[in-house]
Amino acid sequence: MTIPSKPKNAVRKRITVLAIAATAAAGSLTFVASASASSNPGFVLYSSQGYDQASVNAFNASAPGFKVTLNDNSTGPLLQQIQAEGSNPTWGVLWVDGASAFAQLDNEGKLLKHSVPKVKFNPQGLANVPKDGSFTPTGITVTGALCYDSSQITAAQLPSTWAQLSDAQYKGLVGMNDPSQSGPTYPMIAGLMDYLGKYKSGSTTAAVTAGEAFYEALHANGLVVNSTNGPTIAAMEAHTISMATIQSSACYGAELTNFPSMRVKYLNPSIELPSVIGIDGKQPAIVRKDAQKFVDWVLSPAGQAVMQTADAEGDSLFWPVLKGENPSNHLIPKLASTHAISTNPYTWGPLETNINTWFDSSIAGGV
Amino acid sequence: MAIAAVESASLTTSPKDPRRRGSLGGVLLWVVLTLLIIAPVLSFLILGVSPRVFQQGSQWFTLKYVRESFSSYSGQGIFNSLWVASIVSVLAVTLATTLAWLIHRTNVGGRRVWAVAMWLLLMMPTWMMTLGWSDLLQPFGGAQALGVNTHWFYGEFFGPLGIVIVLTSAALPFAYFIVSAGLQGLGPEFEDAARIHGAGPLRSFQTVLPIIAPALLSALAISFAETMSDFGVAFTLGYHAHFPMATFMLFSAISNFPANFSVAAVIALVLIISTVPPILLQSRVMRKRSYAVLSGRTRAPRRREFRRGPRVAATAGVVFVLFIALGVPILGAVIGSLVKNLGIESATGVHFTLTYYSQVFHPSVTGKSLGAPLLLSNQLGLVVATGTGVLAVVLARRLIANPGSWSQRVTDVFLLGSVAVPGVVLGVGYIFFYNIGFVTHHVVDIYKTLPLLMLALVANAVPGQTRFMAGPVSQIQPSLGEAARVHGAGRMRAWRTTNLPLMSRVLLWGWLLTFTKTISELAISQILYPPSQEPASVSIQSYLANYDPGTGTAMTVMTLFEMLAVIGIALAIYRLVTPEGWRRIGWSGVQS
C-alpha cells in the first residue's frame, strides 16, 4: 500500500547529494595550498613571539626574493619539534625568549656561528651577545619582576628584598610559574641562584644549593605555583595571591588590558630575559643566507619598529638592545631602575633539566 | 603476515582464490595501520631503550632510562595513575551499569534527555571539565556569583577527590554505552526466570549480571585505558593537587629542553602495557562468547514500572549523578565566560558581561581571533571523522569475526593499547617517523603539512571508535548478510542494503564523536599543526595559558555551542535522508 511516493524519494535523494557535496567542498577547502613558484624556497621561522606574524608579513612584503614561512607556537612545542627533527631539520630560524635553548643548540653544534648583525648594541644588548656569535638578542624583558595587585596590597607593604618574600606577613600571598612549563621562569631561578651563590666561575653546586634553600623557604611560606602566566594572573584576580614573580611584559600587558590595578616592583636583582634569534647551521648555504637577511632586518629600524608596535599589550613591551632606542610604552621604566642582571646561558642552560625536576618534585608538586 | 595466514587456514591453493583476496585485504589493512599508528608509536617507544635511533642519545641500547622512569618522583606518578585508574574504572562501571539499568529497564523519568546527556559527556574533554569545576568553585567564582559559598570544597576538590570525580565523569559515558549495548541484547526471560524463582528485583539483576559480564568487562577495560591515558586532569588538577600522574610525568619529561624522550618512551610503554591485564581478564571470561545477537527476532525488553515514590527517587538519583558529571562543568564554564573579571571582588558586586564574547572574534591580541582557527578545526573534524569512520568499520568487523581466535586477540590488544597511548606520544612519534629521510624521499613527504595532522588525528581516534562500534556491529547476525547474498545481492549490495542500515545510527554517532573529539583535541594539534594553520583548541589554550582566561573561557563555550550546532545539523540531515526502517534501529541496533 505505501510504496514511497516518488516526490518524497526524489527530495530525499536531492538532500543526500547536497549534503555529500557540501561535505566534500568543505573538506577540500583544507587542501587549498599556495605553490611557491620561485627557485629560492626561503626558510621556516620557528617563533613564539607575539610580533612574529607582523614581522614576517612586513619582511615578505619587502620582496627579499624568497618567502619566510612562519611556524608560530609556544616555546615548548617549538623546541620539541626541533629536537625531534634531529638531523633532518625543517626549522631555519628560531626566535624565542631566553638564551638557554640557544646555548644548548650551540653546544650541539647546530647553530650558525658569527651570525650577529653588524649593528650598534647598547650595553645590555652587548652583554647578551655570545662569544661565538651563534645567536643574537633582539630585545630585553625582565623576569622575576614582582607583579602585584595594587587593590590588594600597597607599594609600601611590599617586600624590599627577595629574602623578605619568606616573611610571615606574606604567607600564602606569593605566586610564581612552573619553570618546566613557563619559559621565562627558569632564567629567573637560574639568575637568583647565580646571585645568591655569588657565582663567579667553576662549580655551580654552591649556587644551586643556595637557590634551593631560598625556594624551600618560600615553599614553606605557602608559595603558590601555577603552570603559566594565565593561571597565575587569574589567581591574582581571584585574590588567592596578591603578588607574583613573573615576566615584566606580562605585568604591563595585564595592566593595559583586563587588570588595571596591576603594578610592578623590581626587587634587587631582577633577571634579564632576552628575546633571542638564531640560525640553523645545518641548513644549505642558500637557506642560511636568506636567514641572515631576515635576522639583519629584525635588528634594522624597520624590524625594530614592527617589534615595538605589533603586540602592544604583550611582547612589544620590551627594552631595546640597540643604542638610541627607547621602549615603546610609557609604563616601562629605565632598565637601570630594574636592577636587572644577565646570566650566562652556557653555564645555566645545561642545568635546566635537573633544576626543573627538583622544582617540580620539591616545590611545585610530588611527595 | 601471520594474521592473514591464520584466516586463510582452510584455503585451496588456487592463486586467484577470492579468499586469498580477502587475506590480501587483511595485509593491506595492517599496512595502513602500520603507517598510521604502529610505525609512529614504535618510533617513539624505541627511544626508551635505544635513544640513538633518532639521535636522542649516544647509546644503541641502555636501561638507564627505564631505571630513571621508575625512580622516586616519576615512579610515584606511575603508581598513582595505576591505582586511580583502577578505582575510577570500577566506579565508572558501577555507576554506568546502574544508570543503564535505570534508563533502559525501568520507567525512570526523562529518558530521552539522559541519552543526550551521556553523549554530551562523551564529547566533553577533561580539561573543559576541570575548567568548569574550578571556575565554579574558586573564591569569587561562579558559585559565589550565584550566591553559593564553596570555599570549603575548593581545597578538597584540588586533590585526589576532585581527580577521581572528574575522571569518573569522563569514563562514565564510555562505560555506559558499552553496558547499554550489552543490556539491550539481554532478553527479559533471564530476569523473569530469576523473579519467578523468588528473587527480588535487586537479586534478579545480580543473577543476570554474569550474562552481561562481557560488556561489563569491556567497559572496565576501556575505562581503565582511557583513565590511564588522560592528560587533561593530570595536567590541571593533578598538578595543583601535588598529585603526580604518569601522563604528567611523561609531559614533564619532554617539556624541558633538551627533552627526555627516552624517559617519556618508557612511561608510554608502561601505559600501554597496563592495559593488558584488563584485556586478559576480559578475554578469559568471554572466551568464545560474543555479545548478544541482533536480528529481526530481537524484541525490546520490558520495562520495570516503579511506583511513584521510587520513581521520583530514581529520577532524582540520575539527575544528581548527571548534574555532578556534566552540569557542574558546563555551568562553571558558562558563568566564567559571562562574569567580568571572574574572581574579583568588586565594590559594586559581581558583574555579568558579554565582553569576553565580543573579544572572541575581535580580540585584543592582534591576529588571534577565533574565526579562522574554528573554521579550520571544523574542516579537520569533517575529514578526520569520515576517514576514521571508514577505517573503524573495517577494523570493527575484523574485531568481532572469529571470537577467541588469534587474529581477533591481536587486534583487540592492539586497539586497547592504542587507546592508552597519550596524544603527545603519537604526535612526537609522527615527527620522528615522517621526518626520516628515507620516508620523505621514498614513501611520502608530508611532514609539517595538514594531511599529516589529519593522519595523526585519525590515528588518535580510530582505536577508540573501533571499540565503540564493535559492540553494536557484533550484534548484527551474519545470516542477514548471507540471506542477501543467497537471494541475489552481490557483496557490495548485500553490505549496503543489510549491514549498513543496521549500523547507520552507530556510524552517525561515531562520526559525531570523532568530529567533536577532533575539534577539542589539543596535544597532537599543538605539536603537528602546519605553519599559519592553527586549530581552535591551540588558540583557546594560548588564551587560557597566557593572554586572557576570560576570553579563553568564552572561546571554549562558543566552540562547545558550535559543536552542538553541527551535531544538530547532522541529526537533522540523518532524519531527512534515511528511510523510516533505518531509524527503527536504535543506536545499539535494537529498536528502542
Place this chain on the structure above:
Amino acid sequence: MERGSVVNKSARRATSVSIRGLTKRFGVKSALDDVSIDIAPGTFLVLLGPSGSGKTTLLRCLAGIERPSGGTIAIDGEQVAGPKTFVPPERRGLAMVFQDYALWPHLSVRKNVAYPLATSSLAKGDRKSRCDDLLERVGISHLSERFPNELSGGEQQRVALARALAAEVGLILFDEPLSNLDADRREQLRIEIATLTREVGATAVYITHDQSEAFALADQIGVLNQGRLIQLDAPETIYRHPTNAFVARFTGVAGEFPVRVLGEKEPNRVEVALPFASGYAIGASTTEKLGPEANVRLFVRAVGVSLVAPSHGSGVCGVVRDVAFNGHGYDHVVDVGDGFSLTKIYAASRFERAQNVKVCFDPSSCFVMDSSREA
C-alpha cells in the same frame, strides 16, 4: 578464476544438483568427508543427521556461503564450486530459508519479500503483483507493511518462505526452518513447505535433525554422520533397511540390545537369543554375513513390537513403566528385565503403569548388525 555462467533464473525450472567428493576442513577437523550426492530435478531431498554431522556445512557449501576444501558442486550441469571455480552465492540462482528466519529488521515484510526481485528483469508492476501473490499464498497479506519484530515466529518464517519463492528459482535450500517454532506451528508450516515447494516444482534440499520431519517431507533422505554420507535412499528404504547401526538408531528405535546369534534361518534372516529372556529366541533381519560369535546388536523398530496380555502364549515378559495417550492410542515404555527397556510401543488399548505384559517382536522390524561397524 573462472566464474560459472549465471544460472538462468527467469523461468521456474527444477534444477539438478551434482555433488562429488565434497570435503570441508576447519583446521584439522573434517566437517565434510568425501560426500557425493546426485539430486534429480524436482526432488525433495532431506539431509538428516545429528549436530556436527556436516549437514549444515554441506548446505552452506551448496549455497556458496562456505567454500569447500575439495570436491565439486554442479548446478544444472554448470560447475559452481571446484578446484578452479567458485561462483558466488548471488549467481547460483537459488533461494534459502534460514533457521533464524534472517529477515531484515529495517525492511517491511513486503520489502523483505521483494528483495530477490531487485535483480530480476521484471517490470515494477509485475514485481508488485508477484509480491502480492506470494503474500496471499502464504497467508500474510494483512501483515505486508509490518516490520519483522512485530511478527510471531511462525509469521516470520512464512515471510522467509515467501521471500524464497519470490525469485522463482529452481533450487530452494532449507536450514532447519522449523526448529525454532512451537509444535503446532511446526506442523502447519511443514505442510506449507511441502506443498508449496512441489507446487512450484523446485528442487529442495532440506536439513533437519528431526527424523519424523524428515520422513514426512522427503522424497529422498541422506543420512549424515561426522561428515560422511551413510545412506541415501527413499524414506521407506531407510526405515526398513538401515545400512548400519547409526542409521538404525537415528531413524527411531524402540530399543537395542546386545544379542547372541544362534543361526541363520533363511537368507537375510537369523535367530538370536535375547539377553533378558533366557531360552527365548526371535527372528531378525540382517544384511550382513554374521558368524555365531560376531559382536552384534539387535535394533527394534517400535512398529514391530506389540503388547499383549500376560496370559498370551508367546512373548517376552515385561512391566509397563509409563503410558501416554497420543490421540489415537497409547504409547508405552516397557521394562523387559536386566535394565533393558522398549519405548514408544503402541497399543490401541491402555496398559497401566506397573502392569505385567507380554511383548511380541516382528522379525521384519528387527535388525541385527555388527555394531563395531558404525561408520
